[in-house]
Amino acid sequence: xxxxxxxxxxxxxxxxxxxxxxxxxxxxxxxxxxxxxxxxxxxxxxxxxxxxxxxxxxxxxxxxxxxxxxxxxxxxxxxxxxxxxxxxxxxxxxxxxxxxxxxxxxxxxxxxxxxxxxxxxxxxxxxxxxxxxxxxxxxxxxxxxxxxxxxxxxxxxxxxxxxxxxxxxxxxxxxxxxxxxxxxxxxxxxxxxxxxxxxxxxxxxxxxxxxxxxxxxxxxxxxxxxxxxxxxxxxxxxxxxxxxxxxxx
Amino acid sequence: xxxxxxxxxxxxxxxxxxxxxxxxxxxxxxxxxxxxxxxxxxxxxxxxxxxxxxxxxxxxxxxxxxxxxxxxxxxxxxxxxxxxxxxxxxxxxxxxxxxxxxxxxxxxxxxxxxxxxxxxxxxxxxxxxxxxxxxxxxxxxxxxxxxxxxxxxxxxxxxxxxxxxxxxxxxxx
Numbered sequence: 001x002x003x004x005x006x007x008x009x010x011x012x013x014x015x016x017x018x019x020x021x022x023x024x025x026x027x028x029x030x031x032x033x034x035x036x037x038x039x040x041x042x043x044x045x046x047x048x049x050x051x052x053x054x055x056x057x058x059x060x061x062x063x064x065x066x067x068x069x070x071x072x073x074x075x076x077x078x079x080x081x082x083x084x085x086x087x088x089x090x091x092x093x094x095x096x097x098x099x100x101x102x103x104x105x106x107x108x109x110x111x112x113x114x115x116x117x118x119x120x121x122x123x124x125x126x127x128x129x130x131x132x133x134x135x136x137x138x139x140x141x142x143x144x145x146x147x148x149x150x151x152x153x154x155x156x157x158x159x160x161x162x163x164x165x166x167x168x169x170x171x172x173x174x175x176x177x178x179x180x181x182x183x184x185x186x187x188x189x190x191x192x193x194x195x196x197x198x199x200x201x202x203x204x205x206x207x208x209x210x211x212x213x214x215x216x217x218x219x220x221x222x223x224x225x226x227x228x229x230x231x232x233x234x235x236x237x238x239x240x241x242x243x244x245x246x247x248x249x
Numbered sequence: 250x251x252x253x254x255x256x257x258x259x260x261x262x263x264x265x266x267x268x269x270x271x272x273x274x275x276x277x278x279x280x281x282x283x284x285x286x287x288x289x290x291x292x293x294x295x296x297x298x299x300x301x302x303x304x305x306x307x308x309x310x311x312x313x314x315x316x317x318x319x320x321x322x323x324x325x326x327x328x329x330x331x332x333x334x335x336x337x338x339x340x341x342x343x344x345x346x347x348x349x350x351x352x353x354x355x356x357x358x359x360x361x362x363x364x365x366x367x368x369x370x371x372x373x374x375x376x377x378x379x380x381x382x383x384x385x386x387x388x389x390x391x392x393x394x395x396x397x398x399x400x401x402x403x404x405x406x407x408x409x410x411x412x413x414x415x416x417x418x419x420x421x422x
Contacts, residue, residue, distance in 0.1 A: 002379065005410075008360040009380050013276040014283050017293050021271055024300050028267070031305075 252316055259307045267304055274317070275300070278324045280361075284376050285328040287365035295331055299324040325381060329391050332373060363410065371406040378403050 255273075258266025278299060282292040302323050310319055367375055373392065377383040378399075385403070389396040 005360050006380060009280075009284070009364070012280040012284075012361050014279040014289075014292070016275045016279045016296055017290075020275070020293050020297050021268065023297050024267075024271065024304075025264070027297075027301055028262075028264075028304060032262075 253312075256307065256310065256312075256316060259304060262304075270303075271300055274320060278321070281321065281324050282328055284361065284364055284380070285325075285332065285373060287372075291331075295328050296324070298331075299327045302327060321381075325377070326391075329373070333393070363413065367406055367410070371402055374399055374403045375406045375410070379407060 255266050255270050259270055275296060279292055279296045282295040282299070283289070286292050286295060299320075303320050306323070310316065364372060364375065364380075374388060377388045377391070378385065383391075385396050385399045388394075388403075389399045392399065
């Protein structure tokens with residue numbers, strides 16, 4: 001009985017619908033197409049990332065060259081007797097961000113919102129910023145000669161400051177604009193500031209931009225730096241990181 | 250030899266080889282699908298799904314054992330997973346199979362008709378054990394049922410099938 005049933009069942013055939021094979025073919029084609037996309041998409045992604053990295057490396061190389069020139073100038077100008085502003089609340093960032101920030105926060109604790117101190121700090125900040133620009137911007141007309149101090153003036157409280165003509169001449173250099181960035185602010189703010197700078201005829205952007213943006217509140221840290229004009233916010237941030245004056249209220 | 254060539258072609262994704270394989274086995278496998286799902290359209294859908302799985306997994310076939318058996322297993326597993334999806338393994342406890350089933354001996358598809366008239370659940374168990382030769386344990390795992398339960402259902406289905414077949418053959422003779 002079992003054998004009889006089994007034999008009958010084994011020989012049982014049914015003709016499938018013609019569409020069944022067509023559907024199978026369609027599905028196989030779809031899978032093939034999908035497989036091609038799975039190959040193309042990662043390839044495109046890898047190529048995109050690769051070219052972006054390459055582009056970035058080229059830019060970094062350019063920046064590195066600029067940075068060397070700037071550093072050379074700073075060293076040269078320091079050798080030539082340009083003094084640092086004796087101000088506890090303003091300091092030049094030499095690359096160690098954390099150290100500077102901790103110093104700044106210590107200073108904040110002691111100042112206790114003293115208005116006079118803040119004003120003084122504000123004043124010193126501008127002087128320092130000018131000095132910073134004077135030291136950092138490449139291709140300036142600053143003479144680094146030790147005997148020639150015509151590019152700097154000594155203020156009443158014995159602070160060396162670049163003369164206004166020096167700063168002006170430096171700022172005439174194309175693609176060299178000054179930007180101000182608060183540490184906590186985003187890249188968007190930078191672009192806003194930059195466009196503000198770009199829209200003005202800037203003879204002395206420190207005076208125009210910095211007071212506009214700085215509101216002195218406790219625990220506010222500002223960074224000021226020179227923008228190389230390469231148009232990449234990431235690179236801009238890096239420049240700010242490496243060449244900044246930090247100011248804390 | 251021919252089969253080996255077909256397998257090689259299918260592994261390379263050769264459409265002609267795939268079509269040949271389909272033409273060779275489609276009608277047989279549709280018969281299997283129909284035994285589990287006695288509905289022509291649904292059986293065709295399961296056949297389609299089975300062949301897609303076969304073409305997708307053909308690389309995993311190492312050449313050990315029968316190729317037809319391997320494909321048949323894929324076909325049955327597809328049918329079973331479809332059954333699980335539709336939760337069709339609910340058993341009618343007191344089905345009156347002898348009353349409801351019709352059987353005309355001599356017809357080419359008489360046994361198939363009789364099998365397809367078995368209620369859901371019983372039909373699958375009868376197919377799997379009585380025809381495909383799956384063990385009760387395997388069926389229990391595939392259908393997510395207790396082994397004892399599967400055994401009982403099978404014997405009940407078999408007994409009823411036997412009774413109706415004997416009766417009909419006696420009438421004919």
